[in-house]
Amino acid sequence: MRLVVTIPTYNEQENIAEIIAKVLSQAKKMPAIDLHVLVSDSHSSDNTAKIVTQIASNNPKVHFLDVKQRGLGTGLVKGHRFAIDKLKADILAQMDGDLSHDPSTLPKMVAYIRQGYDLINGSRLMKGGKNLLGWHRRLFTRGSSLYCKLSWGTFNLSEYTNSYRVFTKRLFDRINFAKVPWKSKTYIIQPAFLYASIEAGAKIKEVPITFEDRKRGYSKAQIIAYTFDVFKFGIKVRLQRSKTFAKFLTVGFSSYLLNAITLGLLNRGQIYALIIFPKPLLSLIPTFEGAPKLLFLTIDRLFIASIISIELSIIFNFVFHENWTFKSRSHSGSIIVRFLKFNLTSIASPIIQLTSILIFARILNLHEQAGLAVGVIIGLFFNYFVNVIWIWKARPSQPKPPATIEVR
Ligand SMILES: Nc1nc2c(ncn2[C@@H]2O[C@H](COP(=O)(O)OP(=O)(O)O)[C@@H](O)[C@H]2O)c(=O)[nH]1
Numbered sequence: 001m002r003l004v005v006t007i008p009t010y011n012e013q014e015n016i017a018e019i020i021a022k023v024l025s026q027a028k029k030m031p032a033i034d035l036h037v038l039v040s041d042s043h044s045s046d047n048t049a050k051i052v053t054q055i056a057s058n059n060p061k062v063h064f065l066d067v068k069q070r071g072l073g074t075g076l077v078k079g080h081r082f083a084i085d086k087l088k089a090d091i092l093a094q095m096d097g098d099l100s101h102d103p104s105t106l107p108k109m110v111a112y113i114r115q116g117y118d119l120i121n122g123s124r125l126m127k128g129g130k131n132l133l134g135w136h137r138r139l140f141t142r143g144s145s146l147y148c149k150l151s152w153g154t155f156n157l158s159e160y161t162n163s164y165r166v167f168t169k170r171l172f173d174r175i176n177f178a179k180v181p182w183k184s185k186t187y188i189i190q191p192a193f194l195y196a197s198i199e200a201g202a203k204i205k206e207v208p209i210t211f212e213d214r215k216r217g218y219s220k221a222q223i224i225a226y227t228f229d230v231f232k233f234g235i236k237v238r239l240q241r242s243k244t245f246a247k248f249l250t251v252g253f254s255s256y257l258l259n260a261i262t263l264g265l266l267n268r269g270q271i272y273a274l275i276i277f278p279k280p281l282l283s284l285i286p287t288f289e290g291a292p293k294l295l296f297l298t299i300d301r302l303f304i305a306s307i308i309s310i311e312l313s314i315i316f317n318f319v320f321h322e323n324w325t326f327k328s329r330s331h332s333g334s335i336i337v338r339f340l341k342f343n344l345t346s347i348a349s350p351i352i353q354l355t356s357i358l359i360f361a362r363i364l365n366l367h368e369q370a371g372l373a374v375g376v377i378i379g380l381f382f383n384y385f386v387n388v389i390w391i392w393k394a395r396p397s398q399p400k401p402p403a404t405i406e407v408r
């Protein structure tokens with residue numbers, strides 16, 4: 001059985017020789033496996049190509065492919081394609097070329113493939129896993145994993161944005177790449193490939209891994225653009241998966257606008273930066289400095305304005321969910337009870353929003369509107385799940401009519 005480990009590279013001249021040697025040294029732990037390494041390079045401007053072709057010319061187990069264009073997705077997808085078509089791989093693996101992934105985990109991952117799994121996902125977030133990056137990168141990893149979990153509805157997977165994976169040729173051939181944004185310049189291929197594997201019905205196993213920060217060279221990750229792509233991808237998945245969620249998002253977004261406009265008018269007399277009134281509508285309520293304090297809360301204009309605008313958006317949400325979003329779901333019991341339940345579950349969302357507004361404004365010294373926007377997104381997912389589980393439940397499924405017999 002042939003295993004090809006694809007290492008995508010862009011300017012890894014300081015690391016590439018060492019990682020190739022370390023991967024090859026795993027061969028003795030996998031006697032039944034014919035281990036090859038493929039470096040899939042995006043036309044590096046440093047000496048990566050030169051170093052690898054040199055190694056490859058002395059070692060038939062090492063291969064080099066120049067995919068010409070930039071992009072991690074391009075490097076990975078074209079690399080795996082080459083591994084299947086030209087190198088006749090049965091098992092495909094991928095790991096970073098900067099020694100962040102430890103090759104000594106490979107034999108364990110391959111063993112799971114041989115037990116019948118289709119995809120082994122290296123996870124920094126499960127028990128035993130470690131992520132040794134700086135705090136903002138750790139925040140990205142955790143945040144995007146939580147977001148993917150919620151937006152895809154995949155609660156059995158812990159990690160989404162890591163690249164260390166092993167999978168079968170059979171799985172790769174079943175993936176519909178028309179639906180995978182693999183030509184993107186960000187690393188969206190990582191969650192997107194995982195999602196495509198789930199869609200293809202893959203049997204997935206996660207194994208804990210330690211992610212070391214690179215010691216040499218530089219990171220090519222563009223975290224802001226990547227975050228944006230992860231967000232977009234989650235929305236796309238949801239829209240595909242459920243029209244109800246699309247309606248829920250529309251109502252949520254409209255109620256966010258209502259919330260933001262109300263907050264702006266009450267607190268500043270503005271809609272975002274647009275000045276509407278010379279004074280805030282709540283100008284009689286003092287701002288932070290002159291406001292009364294209650295335990296750890298300051299009852300100032302921002303606080304009162306937030307409460308009013310949030311409450312207004314709850315009512316707006318309920319009216320639209322009742323009559324539009326969840327119209328076709330079960331409406332058993334009285335509307336009053338549903339409204340009370342909705343208010344009760346809605347408490348979590350404003351608490352999340354208020355906490356977010358206050359953290360942004362008071363601790364991070366950022367604009368309260370940014371805090372509201374972040375709070376709304378987190379609150380939204382929370383609310384959706386509580387709504388469909390508790391308030392507007394699925395209708396009990398109708399027994400299927402017996403299959404009709406075709407008469408010619
Ligand atoms: N083929 C290819 N590989 C890339 C590209 N960008 C990054 N990589 C590789 O992807 C792996 C992870 O990239 P890195 O910059 O370390 O990102 P980080 O680990 O998320 O900070 C490394 O092996 C990079 O050389 C690219 O445009 N093309």
Ligand SMILES: [Mg+2]
Binds near residue numbers: 096100214219
């Ligand atoms: Mg790296």
